[in-house]
Amino acid sequence: MKRIKLLDKEFALTIPGSDIKKATWQMAEKMNQDLKDKNPLMVCILNGSFMFSADLLKLVEFPCQISFVKLASYEDMGSTGTVKELIGFNEELKGRTVVLLEDIVDTGITVESCVNQIKKTGAKEVLVATMLFKPAACQRRINLDYVGLEIPNDFIVGYGLDYNGYGRNLPDIYSLVK
Ligand SMILES: O=P(O)(O)OC[C@H]1O[C@H](OP(=O)(O)OP(=O)(O)O)[C@H](O)[C@@H]1O
Ligand SMILES: Nc1nc2[nH]cnc2c(=O)[nH]1
Numbered sequence: 611m612k613r614i615k616l617l618d619k620e621f622a623l624t625i626p627g628s629d630i631k632k633a634t635w636q637m638a639e640k641m642n643q644d645l646k647d648k649n650p651l652m653v654c655i656l657n658g659s660f661m662f663s664a665d666l667l668k669l670v671e672f673p674c675q676i677s678f679v680k681l682a683s684y685e686d687m688g689s690t691g692t693v694k695e696l697i698g699f700n701e702e703l704k705g706r707t708v709v710l711l712e713d714i715v716d717t718g719i720t721v722e723s724c725v726n727q728i729k730k731t732g733a734k735e736v737l738v739a740t741m742l743f744k745p746a747a748c749q750r751r752i753n754l755d756y757v758g759l760e761i762p763n764d765f766i767v768g769y770g771l772d773y774n775g776y777g778r779n780l781p782d783i784y785s786l787v788k
Contacts, residue, residue, distance in 0.1 A: 614784055616776040621767055621784035625759065630741065630769055630783070633758035634662070637739060638669035640756060641709075646672040650707040650737075655724065656680040656697070657778070658713035661770040662741040662758075666711065674709075677701055683720045686774065687765045687786070693723040704732040709755075712740040713770040718750030725752065741769070742783075 612623040652674050654663035667676060680697035683689050708728050715721050721738055728736045739756035746763040767773050768780035777784070 612782075613787065614777075614780075616767060616773045619773060620787040621773075621777075622787050623782050624764075624766070624785040625761070625769075625783035627769070627781040629759065630781075631665075633741065634665050635669065637741075637756045637758055638666055641666075641739070642669075642671045645670075645674070645707070645709070648672070648707040650674050650709045651701060651703065652676045652709050652711060653699075654678045654711045655713075655720070657682075658770040658772070659711050659741075661778070662713050663711045666739070675701070679724070681720055681724065684716075689717045689719060691717075691719060693720050699728075699731075703728055705734050707735050707737065708733045709737045709739060712738065714742040714744070714766075715740045715752070715754060716744050716747045718748045718752045721754075722750040722752050742766075 614621050652667060654660065656678055679699055681693050681695055683693045710721065710724055712721055725736050725738065737755040740754055741758040743754060743757045743760050744763050745760055765786040766783050767777035768783040770778050772778045
């Protein structure tokens with residue numbers, strides 16, 4: 611099993627990029643059926659979702675607008691429990707179908723906070739797409755409309771996810787070696 615070192619921590623390859631690619635195709639296929647007449651606003655939640663959003667959005671075949679928000683709740687290797695909004699929405703969301711694009715739903719705190727905020731704007735519906743989901747870590751009752759891969763409750767890096775800013779560019783996903 612391939613291993614890498616980022617700062618003081620060691621990580622082992624657990625999800626190859628080929629598995630991520632396959633899951634992305636499957637999500638896009640479902641979205642192409644569900645969203646073709648909805649003219650959605652696709653919202654990439656920065657930073658982590660930049661790679662997933664770019665790969666997914668190249669595969670969508672329906673008309674859509676694309677925007678970005680920047681939220682942060684994770685520090686070092688754990689959730690702080692609060693979501694900081696670093697860059698917010700500037701679009702009119704009233705009456706729109708909004709699709710949030712996340713790299714990972716872990717505790718669910720980030721996505722829950724974002725969905726609640728958008729609902730208050732009068733959006734018609736808010737859908738959530740996440741490449742990765744940790745069911746064993748999730749502390750919130752949230753509806754996930756599109757899930758790429760369910761994963762164990764381990765700290766991971768790669769494909770947008772970082773350890774103190776490092777590792778986001780890796781095309782595969784690596785798990786912390788304890
Ligand atoms: O379900 P949760 O426990 O809320 O965790 C999920 C969030 O954690 C990561 O963001 P992070 O706060 O690390 O910011 P980043 O995207 O800039 O890395 C990830 O991109 C999600 O937005
Ligand atoms: N890097 C990283 N960020 C996260 N944000 C929420 N869960 C994780 C995780 O497992 N790894």
